[in-house]
Amino acid sequence: MILPMAVQMQQEEALEIWRNALCESVRRDGPDLSARQMAIMLIVYTNPPPHTVRGLAAGLEISKPAVTRALDRLGNLRFVRRTPDEADKRSVLLQRTVKGAVFLSEFADLIASAGRKTSS
Numbered sequence: 001m002i003l004p005m006a007v008q009m010q011q012e013e014a015l016e017i018w019r020n021a022l023c024e025s026v027r028r029d030g031p032d033l034s035a036r037q038m039a040i041m042l043i044v045y046t047n048p049p050p051h052t053v054r055g056l057a058a059g060l061e062i063s064k065p066a067v068t069r070a071l072d073r074l075g076n077l078r079f080v081r082r083t084p085d086e087a088d089k090r091s092v093l094l095q096r097t098v099k100g101a102v103f104l105s106e107f108a109d110l111i112a113s114a115g116r117k118t119s120s
Helices: 005-027 035-046 053-060 064-076 098-119
Strands: 080-084 092-096
Touching: 005 098, 035 053, 035 064, 035 080, 035 092, 035 098, 053 064, 053 092, 064 080
Parallel strands: none
Antiparallel strands: 080 092
16 A cells, blocks of 8 residues: 555654654663553553452553563663552562653653754
8 A cells, every 4th residue: 555645754753753862862871661551551640440360461452471571670770660469469460660750751852852853
């Protein structure tokens, strides 16, 4: 399927913004997150809680072990915290942390900066 020129430009611009933000991110002294880890971060921080492994796996259409591996890394970075669900002892709830919120805020700034550079 051939896309109209306007759509192609929008895609090229979007990819340029994403590329510039990612390149700036890897230049900084901080953790590199996988696409899966970043997707989980965005869901946890931009969607209202509660968040569970089961819910994330269903929403992303990936396995619970894949979510657990990503959460292991995010937990080690202290970007999310796991707490037992008092209502359902079989379930674990995910909580946001200040460190995770700061990471995403700074990443959002990188994207905004890349967008301003691209559009000028």
